[in-house]
Amino acid sequence: MNASTPEPAKPVSGRREATRRKLFEAAVTLISEQGYGATTVDEIAERAGVAKGTVYYNFGGKNELYAALMEWGVTRLADTLREAVPAAGQDVGPREALAEVLRSGVVFISAHEALARLLMAEAWRTNQSWYATVRQIRTEAIGVITGQLDAMVERGLTRPDLDTSLAGSALFGMVVTVALDWRTLQPERPVEEIHTTLAHMADGLIGSPASPQ
Amino acid sequence: MNASTPEPAKPVSGRREATRRKLFEAAVTLISEQGYGATTVDEIAERAGVAKGTVYYNFGGKNELYAALMEWGVTRLADTLREAVPAAGQDVGPREALAEVLRSGVVFISAHEALARLLMAEAWRTNQSWYATVRQIRTEAIGVITGQLDAMVERGLTRPDLDTSLAGSALFGMVVTVALDWRTLQPERPVEEIHTTLAHMADGLIGSPASPQ
Amino acid sequence: MNASTPEPAKPVSGRREATRRKLFEAAVTLISEQGYGATTVDEIAERAGVAKGTVYYNFGGKNELYAALMEWGVTRLADTLREAVPAAGQDVGPREALAEVLRSGVVFISAHEALARLLMAEAWRTNQSWYATVRQIRTEAIGVITGQLDAMVERGLTRPDLDTSLAGSALFGMVVTVALDWRTLQPERPVEEIHTTLAHMADGLIGSPASPQ
Amino acid sequence: MNASTPEPAKPVSGRREATRRKLFEAAVTLISEQGYGATTVDEIAERAGVAKGTVYYNFGGKNELYAALMEWGVTRLADTLREAVPAAGQDVGPREALAEVLRSGVVFISAHEALARLLMAEAWRTNQSWYATVRQIRTEAIGVITGQLDAMVERGLTRPDLDTSLAGSALFGMVVTVALDWRTLQPERPVEEIHTTLAHMADGLIGSPASPQ
DNA sequence: CATGAATGAGTATTCATTCAT
DNA sequence: AATGAATGAATACTCATTCAT
Structure with a gap:
């Protein structure tokens, strides 16, 4: 100081x-x-x-510990997602790059179920003291996904009028929900099946460069 | 009653x-x-x-009030989604049918934000006494979506190997997340924009009957 | 409300x-x-x-109980002193009236030692939440004494330039101190001896209509 | 070192x-x-x-620090008061001598407000471990005043039946109360006005060698 | 039907004290 | 001489629940 x-x-x-x-x-x-x-x-x-x-x-105090906890964990999630983005030099298509980010999200969540549950529980509790923290870092995490979508729009790989911000939030919610449902209800399934389904979904979800209305 | x-x-x-x-x-x-x-x-x-x-x-007691609450609200959600499914006789394509279900989900959530927040917050807290209730009815709601997907698979409108159960959970998480983010962060946006983005995304999914791996 | x-x-x-x-x-x-x-x-x-x-x-809470306590007790002291002031119609000289007020103070304190101790302990702790209460009512109690002094000044029974406000505070401190010392150190002494000494003091202290410097 | x-x-x-x-x-x-x-x-x-x-x-420990504190400060008070007593040889009337002691008390208190507050707050809390210390030294301080009063009684300057011990305690309480009230409520007033009022009051006491009951 | 004063087991919090560095 | 992280007994406080009215 x-x-x-x-x-x-x-x-x-x-x-x-x-x-x-x-x-x-x-x-x-x-x-x-x-x-x-x-x-x-x-x-x-x-x-x-x-x-x-x-x-x-x-x-x-207990509250402060909890707040510190949220910040710590949620920062790690954002970092993990960022690390999953292939380096600029690498020759990887945006489609694969996005799949890679979602995959790393699933892995992170299955390793930190606890944290993921908290994250969803607190995501929309606007009047809590730690809401700002959670929100900010959640936005960061979604930002990584949105970034990938923007790259895809740029290269004409998906419809040009896609609201990538909303779509990022959608993919984020999809990944977390699927991952938690998997861990909670069918933990015996191999992680690959989850990855595959999510990849299919993402592929389809944003994979229509010009689907007519 | x-x-x-x-x-x-x-x-x-x-x-x-x-x-x-x-x-x-x-x-x-x-x-x-x-x-x-x-x-x-x-x-x-x-x-x-x-x-x-x-x-x-x-x-x-407090627990009983809460349990009654969950049951009440979550039943209404499932009912709403079911009502959105076009009657068998109506001539509506599966694409429009699914979009209609998702749309009604968004409308319900924006009318019952509080309930939706609860639904997500408690969805994976397995050791609470009301977990069974939440889970069962959540499954019902997701079941409506899964049903639509199954119909689409049957008619060859999407890839035949799609795990419709996982996909249903994915779409459910997607809708709830987007709807809550919208209400919380940008409530001034017209609901149509949300519908459109979700429809685009679902559209993409449906539109890929056989996207090569 | x-x-x-x-x-x-x-x-x-x-x-x-x-x-x-x-x-x-x-x-x-x-x-x-x-x-x-x-x-x-x-x-x-x-x-x-x-x-x-x-x-x-x-x-x-404990603090609030304490604050309520102070207010309650200290109000009773002020009331007691006020009641000791001889009614306007009664034929009592100001000197005797003052003695009467002081006497009632001693009686009150010996009946509420506890409270008196608290009163002195908190009297100058300006940063406590209940300071305002204590101060206000303490001022009221002193005001009763000051009122008597004013009456004496009016009738020429004491020096006209006496600062009756300061003198009131002085007499208040004198009474409380003597009464508490008595109860603490020599509780076996009859209350009359205390009264007498205080009366002598007050008599002398303010009993000089025109003592030359 | x-x-x-x-x-x-x-x-x-x-x-x-x-x-x-x-x-x-x-x-x-x-x-x-x-x-x-x-x-x-x-x-x-x-x-x-x-x-x-x-x-x-x-x-x-905390207790020991406090005890040391009380002893240190309160010894200084007694010393100060003692020093204010005019040397035996000096030609000063008892009236002036007493006024001088009270004056030095006021000066000390205004220089050591904190200590004075403590002294009053702890004076009658009998079941504390440091009560003996506080009491003993407080008695010493009062003793200086009592000594002056005794001298006055001896010389016939005040009523012969005055309980000088009680009166000493009374004057002590009066001085401390007035001084603290002054510092707390009207610190802007010049110290001389306080001195004057106290001197007037003490003066009155002394000036009544035989006031009829 | 509804009330709200009272309860007490359960918990969060404080703070003087210790001690290894 | 001084430090400050760690301690745990003591204590303040919370809140779901009860029950007499």
Whole structure:
């Protein structure tokens, strides 16, 4: 905060950082399994292997921990999607590029079901203190998809009048819903089947360059 | 349950029915905004303009009120979607039929935002007592869409290997997400624009009977 | 709050009022004996013979209970002092009238030591939420004394240039201090000795109509 | 520890003394504003600009810090009052001598408001561990006043039956109350006006050697 | 039918104190 | 000498539920 004192290189992962990480992991697991209200601070602390007071020392309260959690997890989702976008140099068609992004979304969600459930639960709760955070990062994630769609429109691979912003939101909702339904109702199905169906859908959904009304 | 049939046994719409309705409305709004856990019985009663005890007199408890709520709303959603399916005799192509179902979904959601938010928030929280209810009726709603897809597969209007169950879930998630994003972020946009984009997307899907892998 | 609905004569002392009174009494005793911080809500509830939740139902919190307490007690002090002022018709000299007010102050304090201690402890804690209340009513109490002094100045019974406001504050502090010291250090002394000394002091303190500098 | 004074035994004013002083000042201010119970060790440390552990390193605990505080400040008050008593040889009337003591009291209080607030707030809270300290030194301070009154009684300058101990307590309470009211409510008034009013009042007392009952 | 005061088990939160660095 | 992360016992507070009116 004070530019004149250049801070003697504070150790980034000291004891504190390790404790925060432990608490994060405990909290994600428990809250996503039981919901925010049903998860007690005692449980979180016990699972993290620290004393209850430590939660308050590090986060200030249950609400703040939850907010930090949302931000942390949701940032990771956006990052994952961004990483899935093929590098500019690579010779991959926009169609395959989009499929790749959706695929990475499914993988992420199946690895972080908990988080995905929270994300959907909080997505439209506008009066919560962490709504802004969730919304902003959700927009970022959708932005990655929208970006791919824009590229496709540019190259004439889909109808030119497509509202790519709405379509991005649609694809996002589709992926999350399918992925969660899969994990919840038919976890035994191989992930490839999910990928394939989603690819088919996306392919069809936006694959009509000039379908007549 | 219907006031036009004067049953002597139980006066269906006396003070009681009015009270229940007030409580329903208050509960849907509050819970969709804050979540189930964060909404107190006091708040619901206050918003409904009745005393707290009245909630217990009429529903037996917070959980029961919530369960009744879910069942009520979600049944109406399934009914609405079913009504949108063109009667067998009518000469409507499957393309238009599907579009009509999705359209009615959007209309329903924009009229019952709160309920839709709830539906998404609770859809995958498996260890709640009302999970079975939500799931069952959600399946019913998705079933209407799946039915249309099946009809299309039968008539060779889309790829024969489509997993219509997964696809139904995908379209459901797509519609709900788009509709809620619209209501939350850009409520000023005319509903037609939403319809059009969704129709385009569904159109694309239907239009690809045999897109090569 | 709503003038158009003239409130159908709410019963002033129903169950609720009785509960509040019990809590008041329990709280005054305990807090004055142990201090605010050392007194727990559990103790107060137990002593009042009600459940802990009842404290919150009736007052909203420990702080609010304390604030209500201060207002209640301190209002009674002001009332007591006012009542001690001889009625206008009675043939009592201002000197005796003042002595009477001070005397009633001592009696009140010895009957409500607890409250008096709180009053002094909070008198100059300007950043507490209840400071305004304490201050206002303290001013009222001092006002009764100041009123007597003004009467004396008017009749030429004391020096005309006396700052009666400051002098009122001085006499108030004198009375409270002496009374509390008495109760704390020499409770065995008869109250009359205290009265007498205070009367002497007041007599002398302001009894010099024209003492040369 | 202190490079400039290479004392082998105990460096009196090294870093440690400075730290203790900082903590003293922070503690007096905060406690006088909020009370002992409402002031946390965190706050004190933060205001003093040191880490929390430092409080414990230097004083052993919150209670000990407070006790040290009270003793330190209250000793200074007694000393100040004693110094105000004119030396035996000096030719000063008892009237002026008493006025001088009260005057020095007002000056001290206006310079150490926080301490004075504490002194009044804790004076009658008998079951605290530091009660003995506060009481003893308070008695010392009052003793200076009482001493003056005794001298006056001896010389026949006031009524012979005056309970000088009670009267001392009365004057003490009067001075502290007036001084704090002044600082809190009308700090803009010149100190001389306060002095004058107090002198007038004390004057009156002294000037009544034999006021008839 | 409806009310709202009362309840108390369950939970979040505070904060003086410790101790390894 | 000083630090600040961690602690956990003590405590304040919440809120679904009950029940007498």
